[in-house]
Amino acid sequence: MSTSPDLVSPALASPALVSLGEPLIEFNRPREGDGRTWLQGFGGDSQNVVIAAARQGASTGYLTSLGKDWMGDAFLELWRSEGVDASCVMRHPTAPTGVSFVTHSEAGHKFDYLRKNSAASLMAPADLPRDYIAGARYFHLSAIGQAISDSARATCDAAIEIARTAGVKVSYDTNLRLRLWDLDVARAVIDATVPRCDVLLPSLDDSQLLTGLASPDAIVDYYLRLGAPLVALKMASDGCLIATRTLRLLLAGHRIASVDATGAGDTFDGAFLARLLAGDKVPAAARYANLAAALSTRGYGAVTPIPRAAEVQAELARVGASAPPP
Numbered sequence: 001m002s003t004s005p006d007l008v009s010p011a012l013a014s015p016a017l018v019s020l021g022e023p024l025i026e027f028n029r030p031r032e033g034d035g036r037t038w039l040q041g042f043g044g045d046s047q048n049v050v051i052a053a054a055r056q057g058a059s060t061g062y063l064t065s066l067g068k069d070w071m072g073d074a075f076l077e078l079w080r081s082e083g084v085d086a087s088c089v090m091r092h093p094t095a096p097t098g099v100s101f102v103t104h105s106e107a108g109h110k111f112d113y114l115r116k117n118s119a120a121s122l123m124a125p126a127d128l129p130r131d132y133i134a135g136a137r138y139f140h141l142s143a144i145g146q147a148i149s150d151s152a153r154a155t156c157d158a159a160i161e162i163a164r165t166a167g168v169k170v171s172y173d174t175n176l177r178l179r180l181w182d183l184d185v186a187r188a189v190i191d192a193t194v195p196r197c198d199v200l201l202p203s204l205d206d207s208q209l210l211t212g213l214a215s216p217d218a219i220v221d222y223y224l225r226l227g228a229p230l231v232a233l234k235m236a237s238d239g240c241l242i243a244t245r246t247l248r249l250l251l252a253g254h255r256i257a258s259v260d261a262t263g264a265g266d267t268f269d270g271a272f273l274a275r276l277l278a279g280d281k282v283p284a285a286a287r288y289a290n291l292a293a294a295l296s297t298r299g300y301g302a303v304t305p306i307p308r309a310a311e312v313q314a315e316l317a318r319v320g321a322s323a324p325p326p
Contacts, residue, residue, distance in 0.1 A: 014135030021046025052270025
């Protein structure tokens, strides 16, 4: 960075799950509203993941840079209230916190952004707290974090290397935003990242664009051949397909009165990682995450509707699934 950021507070011991990326203050326009009313919330896929995991009982921490603005203050208060460790979050003296706008139509939800030269996009490899990453059990990032700038991409790459060198498992969501980069560039970067990951969390629509393949089975085979040992393909209302070299499990979607699917994939990621950290086998973790993601679509916004563990456990019991142990 050309201007040094400030650390929020001295680093604490590493939580089990550490995530890196860009948080975005979210303005969500409800479909049934007057067209002028916006609900202010919180977004950014990587921070949604740690909140989802924290609500399932995992210890989590977040790495990013925030502006010294009311939006950065709001995120710090959010993470404090959710139990997400922010001791290694930086505050940039001049760059702003990013903003996202979510609108809805029959085609689904649509994102627009004010994020160019955001504080998070200016992160550099030298900003990374190496011991904090190395002390985690899982390190999570997404392709969006790689796409927001060249320096952010280098930071993500350096963080993966720190994690891998320390034996920390790497979780990666191939979340694709074509407004941020060209499809060919995205494909090259994502395909190069996949073999460096332990848990791959793609979504079906993004993967169809990235791979040129249509069927879920063909897509998970593609990523397994690239070197991902575990692929959890998220298929929206159609559920998910879980694959390793020895396992293939298709889980149907749940019938939910869905309002907004903005953060459903992130909820799946966080819930899945939380249950793996809790000791679940992959099938049980996937069943839990599949339901948690469905429940997260019952309200507007990426964060507010994310269910807590008690809600998911109760619904698992109601639908007759085998709930993981508390």
